[in-house]
Amino acid sequence: MLFFKSSKQIKEQKKLMNNHIETIIIQSGWADVNIYTHKENYISLFLTSIENGPYWIVEENQDQLRLTIEPGIRRLHFRFNQTIKLDVYVPEQNNINWEVEADSGSVYFYKQVVQNIMLRVGSGNFKGNDLTVNNAFVEVGTGEVNINHFNGENLQLVGGSGDIKLVDVTCNRIMSKIGSGSLRYNHVRYKEMISEGGSGDVFLENFQGDTKMKVGSGDIEVVLDERPNLKCELQAGSGTIITDTGHISDGKIHKDYGEAKYVLALTSRSGDVVVKQKF
Structure with missing residues (x-):
């Protein structure tokens, strides 16, 4: 068995006084990326790494900032036992477009009011908290997606084997x-939501808007409010449809609640479709 001695940790810091940055592009490799706001009118960058380990290349060009984390000499073993991270602090009042790409590092966005976010993560996780974004695109391979307190126009999520969870x-x-x-949604409001899953389950409650969900072998479970206004179209291939009126195995039913203001269309090829109502 091989043992590797921990290397000395190093920290670097840069301050950018350019107030005209409109786009920030980050390629972080194995490093984690954390995006925060602060009350200052400049951008602060902090890199936590190790000797001979990952290092950064900072390129500033008028209205664009590009941050690249290169692996360094000790690229094989550092990621297993030492923290490698990039912390970025931007002014509270900003209108930045973000493009972030990470291989195995995780990405965290906190308290941002921005134009657009385009994010691709390999095996790391993505967490977003308190975000106001015009358009957001998040693609994650094997990691998880957790988004809390999000306001925006368009939110597009692509996941692999990890779970996706949206709250508020x-x-x-x-x-x-x-x-x-699996997909889990709680306290979500929208004009239209379209969700497609494979073998994982889908869970939805405290929602409002036109909803279309389709899965392969997973189950779909939806919890309705006490006074729903929905037109439900429920379909299960080899699975069972379960509602407050009992179990139905014929594969397809239509059911209206209240004024049927919104459409709820649920389809599972081989899993169950469950619709419950709060009382």
Whole structure:
């Protein structure tokens, strides 16, 4: 068995006084990326790394900032036992477009009011908290997606084997597609939501808007409010449809609640479709 001695940790810091940055592009590799706001009128960058380990390249060009984390000499073993991270602090009042790409590092956005976010993560996780975004696109391979307190126009999520969880989200349109992970939504408001899953389950409660959900072998469970206004279209291939009126195995039913203001269309190829109502 091989043992590797921990290297000395190093920290670097840069301050950028350019107030005209409109786009920030980050390629972080294995490093974690954390995006924060502060009350200052400049951008602060902090890199936590190790000797001979990952280092950064900072390129500033008028209205664009590009941050690249290169692996360094000790690229094989540092990621297993030492923290490598990039912390970025931007002014509270900003109108930045973000493009972030990470291989195995995780990405965290906190308290941002921005134009657009385009994010691609390999095996790391994404967490967003208290975000106001015009358009957001998040693609994660094997990691998880957790978004809390989100306001925006368009939210598009693509996942692989990790789970996607949305809590307290208000958006014009939500689109999500996932492989074997599960989808969980709670307190979500939208005009339209389209979700597509593979073998994972889908859970939805405290929602408002036109909803279309389709899964392969997973189950779909939806909890309705006490006074729902929905037109439900429920379909299950080899699975069972379960509502407050009992179990139905014929594969397809239509059911209206209240004034049927919104559409709820649920389809599972081989899993169950469950619709419950709060009382």
